[in-house]
Amino acid sequence: MRQRILAPLGAALLTAGLLVVAGNQSAHAADTLLSQGRPALASSVENGESAAIAAVDGRTDTRWGSQWADPQWLRVDLGATATITQVVLQWETAYARAYQIQTSPDGNAWTTIKSVSNGAGGTETHAVSGSGRYVRMYGTQRGTGYGYSLFEFKVYGTSTVTPPPTDGPGYVYANPPVTGVVPSTETPPATNPPVTHREFQANCSVSRTNLNDDPIIFPNLPGASHSHTFMGNRTTNAGSTLASLQAGGTSCVTPGDKTGYWMPTLYNGDQAVQPDGPQVIYYKSGVIDYRSVRPFPPGLRYVVGSPTATQDEFRNAPGAVEGFECGNSAFNWDIPANCPAGTQLNVRYQAPSCWNGLHLDSPDHKSHMAYPVNGVCPVSHPVAVPMIEFKMAWPVSGNMAGVRFASGRGFSFHYDVYNVWEPPILAALVRHCINGGLQCNPRGFDQYKPERGAALNENYQLP
Numbered sequence: 001m002r003q004r005i006l007a008p009l010g011a012a013l014l015t016a017g018l019l020v021v022a023g024n025q026s027a028h029a030a031d032t033l034l035s036q037g038r039p040a041l042a043s044s045v046e047n048g049e050s051a052a053i054a055a056v057d058g059r060t061d062t063r064w065g066s067q068w069a070d071p072q073w074l075r076v077d078l079g080a081t082a083t084i085t086q087v088v089l090q091w092e093t094a095y096a097r098a099y100q101i102q103t104s105p106d107g108n109a110w111t112t113i114k115s116v117s118n119g120a121g122g123t124e125t126h127a128v129s130g131s132g133r134y135v136r137m138y139g140t141q142r143g144t145g146y147g148y149s150l151f152e153f154k155v156y157g158t159s160t161v162t163p164p165p166t167d168g169p170g171y172v173y174a175n176p177p178v179t180g181v182v183p184s185t186e187t188p189p190a191t192n193p194p195v196t197h198r199e200f201q202a203n204c205s206v207s208r209t210n211l212n213d214d215p216i217i218f219p220n221l222p223g224a225s226h227s228h229t230f231m232g233n234r235t236t237n238a239g240s241t242l243a244s245l246q247a248g249g250t251s252c253v254t255p256g257d258k259t260g261y262w263m264p265t266l267y268n269g270d271q272a273v274q275p276d277g278p279q280v281i282y283y284k285s286g287v288i289d290y291r292s293v294r295p296f297p298p299g300l301r302y303v304v305g306s307p308t309a310t311q312d313e314f315r316n317a318p319g320a321v322e323g324f325e326c327g328n329s330a331f332n333w334d335i336p337a338n339c340p341a342g343t344q345l346n347v348r349y350q351a352p353s354c355w356n357g358l359h360l361d362s363p364d365h366k367s368h369m370a371y372p373v374n375g376v377c378p379v380s381h382p383v384a385v386p387m388i389e390f391k392m393a394w395p396v397s398g399n400m401a402g403v404r405f406a407s408g409r410g411f412s413f414h415y416d417v418y419n420v421w422e423p424p425i426l427a428a429l430v431r432h433c434i435n436g437g438l439q440c441n442p443r444g445f446d447q448y449k450p451e452r453g454a455a456l457n458e459n460y461q462l463p
Contacts, residue, residue: 031085031086031156031157031158032156032157032158032159033154033155033156034078034082034084034155034156034157034159035056035076035078035135035153035154035155036056036057036058036154037056037057037058037378037380038056038076038077038078038079039053039076039077040052040053040055040056040064040074040075040076040077040153041074041075041077041312041313041316042064042066042072042073042074042075042316043066043071043072043073043074044066044067044069044072044147045064045065045066045067045316046065046066046067046147046149050063050064050065050149050374051064051318051371051373051374052064052074052075052316053318053371053373054373054374055074055076055150055151055152055153056076056152056153056154057373057378058152059152059373060090060151060152062151062373062374062376063092063149063150063151063374064148064149064150064153065092065094065146065147065148065149066139066147066148066149067147068142068145068146068147069147070139070140070141070142071138071139071140072139072147072148073136073137073138073139074136074137074148074150074153075107075134075135075136076134076135076136076153076155077107077133077134078132078133078134078135078155078159079133079159080133080159080160081105081131081132081133081159081160082131082132082133082155082157082158082159082160083130083131083157083158083159084103084113084128084129084130084131084132084135084155084156084157085127085128085129085156085157085158086125086126086127086128086155086156086157087101087114087125087126087128087135087153087154087155087156088123088124088125088126088152088153088154088156089123089124089126089137089150089152089153089154090122090123090150090151090152090153090154091119091121091122091123091124091149091150091151092149092150092151093121093144093146093149094142094143094144094146094147094148094149095119095120095121095122095142095143095144095148095149096116096119096137096139096140096141096142096143096148097117097118097119097141097142097143098116098117098118098119098139098140098141099116099119099137099138099139099140099141100112100114100115100116100137100138100140101113101114101116101126101128101135101136101137101138102135102136102138103130103131103132103134103135104132104133104134104135104136105132105133105134106133106134107133107134110136110138111130111132112138113128113129113130114126114128119143120143121143135155137150137153169363170361170362170363170364171359171361171362171363172299172301172359172360172361172362173358173359173360174297174299174300174357174358174359174360177357177358178294178297178355178357178358178383179357179358181357181382181383182379182382183287183292183354183376183377183378183379183382183384184287184288184289184291184292184376184377184384185289185376186288186289186291186292187288187289188288188289188290188291188437191437195290195437196439197284197437197438197439197446198284198285198290198293198433198434198435198437198438199282199283199284199285199433199434199438199439199440200282200283200429200432200433200434200438200440200441200442200444200455201280201281201282201283201440201441201442202232202252202253202254202257202259202281202282202283202442203252203253203254203278203279203280203281203442204231204232204250204251204252204253204257204261204278204279204281205231205251205252205275205277205278205279206229206230206231206251206274206275206279207230207231207232207233207234207236207250207251208229208230208234208236208237209229209230209265209272209274210227210228210229210265210272211227211228211230211237212224212225212226212227212228213225213228213236213237213238214228214238214262214416215236215237215238215239215240215241215260215418216301216302216303216361216365216416216418217303217365217416218238219238219239220238220239221238222237222238222239223238224238226264226265226307226406226407227264227265227272227406228262228263228264228265228406228416229262229263229264229265229266229272229274229275230260230261230262231251231252231261231262231275231279231281232250232251232252232257232258232259232260232261232420233245233248233249233250233251233258233259233260233418233420234248234249234250234251235247235248235249236248236260236262236418240260240418242298242299242420245258245259245260245418245420246258246298246420248420252442253278253442253460254425254442254443254456254460255459255460255461256421256422256424256425256426256460256461257420257421257422257425257426258420258421258422259417259418259419259420259421260416260417260418260420261281261390261415261416261417261418262415262416263390263392263413263414263415263416264307264405264406264407264412264413264414265405265406266345266394266396266403266404266405266406267402267403267404267405267406268396268402268403269402273394273395273396273403274394275392275393275394275395276393276394276395279390279391279392279393280391281388281389281390281391282387282388282389282391283386283387283388283429283430283433283434284353284386284387284388284389284434285353285384285386285387285434286319286350286352286353286354286371286372286375286384286386286387287353287354287372287375287376287377287384288375288376289375289384290434290435290437291435292384293353293384293385293386293430293434293435294383294384294385294430295385295386295421295423295426295427295430296385296386296419296421296426297360297419298419298420298421298423299360299418299419299420300355300360300361300385300417300419301360301361301365301416301417301418301419302351302352302361302365302366302368302369302416302417303365303366303414303415303416304319304349304350304351304352304388304390304414304415304416304417305317305349305413305414305415306412306414307407307408307412307414308412309411309412309414310411311333311334311409311411313411314333314410314411314412314413315333315411317349318352318371319349319350319351319352319371319387319389320348320350320389321348321349321350322347322348322349323347323348324336324345324346324347324410325345325346325347326339326340326343326344326345326346326397327339327340327343328340332410333410333411334409334410334411335400335403335404335409335410336400337399337400337401338398338399338400339396339397339398339400340397341397341398342397343397344393344394344395344396344397345393345394345396345397345400345403346391346392346393346394347390347391347392347410347413348389348390348391348392349389349390349413349414349415350387350388350389351369351387351388351389351390351415351417352366352369352370352371352381352387353369353371353372353377353384353385353386353387353388354369354370354371354372354377354378354381354382354383354384354385355368355369355370355381355383355384355385356368356369356370356380356381356382356383357381357382357383365416368381369381372384386430386434388417390415424462425456425461425462428444428455428456428462429444429455429456431455432444432452432454432455433446433455436452438452440454440455442456442460443455443456443457443458443460444456
């Protein structure tokens with residue numbers, strides 16, 4: 001985070017909030033706020049923080065910030081073609097002197113519906129006339145020496161998109177649901193020594209290979225998916241259920257972790273390449289108040305990433321994405337063309353860690369989960385759960401021209417999680433390692449703080 005002081009924050013937020021209310025009241029009565037909570041992308045983020053989604057989350061205490069260069073852009077996906085009548089930009093101190101408001105039907109071809117050459121910051125409200133699925137602010141001249149920074153980017157108009165349902169086919173309900181949770185905005189008190197990690201590892205080897213099954217996306221349809229590499233549960237197949245997985249064995253070091261983890265199979269030409277040995281699956285805190293993280297409910301399942309993602313969507317995913325690396329080459333948004341002989345191809349990708357408390361699954365296998373915004377869960381998904389981070393390694397190097405996933409290019413990487421932990425084991429690890437601010441191995445032991453003990457015994461069971 002850059003070391004500078006914002007304009008008196010309390011007063012600035014209060015003034016900005018009043019201005020936004022005034023701007024909203026000036027919108028036509030038939031207009032609807034279309035952008036709030038929609039997917040957002042940006043040309044860059046400041047120091048890996050200040051995510052694009054923070055500009056459409058309806059909160060004036062979060063922001064999107066760009067790198068300190070021109071040009072930069074922020075884009076919101078409205079979900080379908082909409083008629084755009086008004087755009088409100090609520091700038092932080094770092095504002096745009098010159099920018100355009102643009103629309104697009106496909107995120108590629110852009111039409112300018114408003115040009116501004118004398119922006120003054122604060123809250124700017126523009127009456128516009130245009131249509132498109134995508135709307136973006138395209139900044140060409142910064143008003144300060146910093147980047148572009150928006151508390152909120154609000155797009156008003158009319159759209160054919162209906163709010164997503166919360167009931168009906170495709171929803172699997174938690175029993176019991178978790179209700180009445182308010183997302184924690186607290187910062188844990190400082191400790192000595194300071195807390196630097198809030199995590200434990202699940203070390204799991206490949207359990208099944210080259211199966212064209214996916215019990216989340218294609219339940220009871222064997223052979224319907226692209227090829228997957230499975231880890232953890234040894235029985236995962238198209239017909240898997242919570243009960244069948246609970247009865248299965250596991251390739252994880254911790255016997256109590258019967259979770260099904262899977263990802264697209266990696267190929268070198270026509271030859272499948274499998275990860276060698278136990279892979280690292282981190283369970284971390286994705287929120288600032290790591291004390292508020294709760295264990296997953298049994299049967300929670302979701303998909304992280306997308307096989308149809310573009311390179312920009314992969315690079316700008318809401319969770320921290322470190323991309324691909326091998327040797328000294330890192331932060332690649334596709335599989336590198338070459339890797340030094342004898343190295344491995346690695347990828348790291350983080351999952352959402354905020355749950356709506358109601359559904360174990362949803363029709364798109366994603367909407368019941370959400371990413372935190374600046375370290376706080378959104379009110380729509382108030383339950384903080386462990387943030388999974390895959391750290392996968394494949395033994396492939398040299399000329400990588402023929403290396404691909406079953407789903408396509410490197411940026412199509414994604415993975416599925418079907419939680420089947422034994423609840424007392426998972427609860428002990430979450431409480432001791434995540435809530436306790438430790439950096440734990442699969443036993444729940446932090447070698448840097450041995451005096452804190454372990455959550456599990458030498459057999460990875462509760463003591």
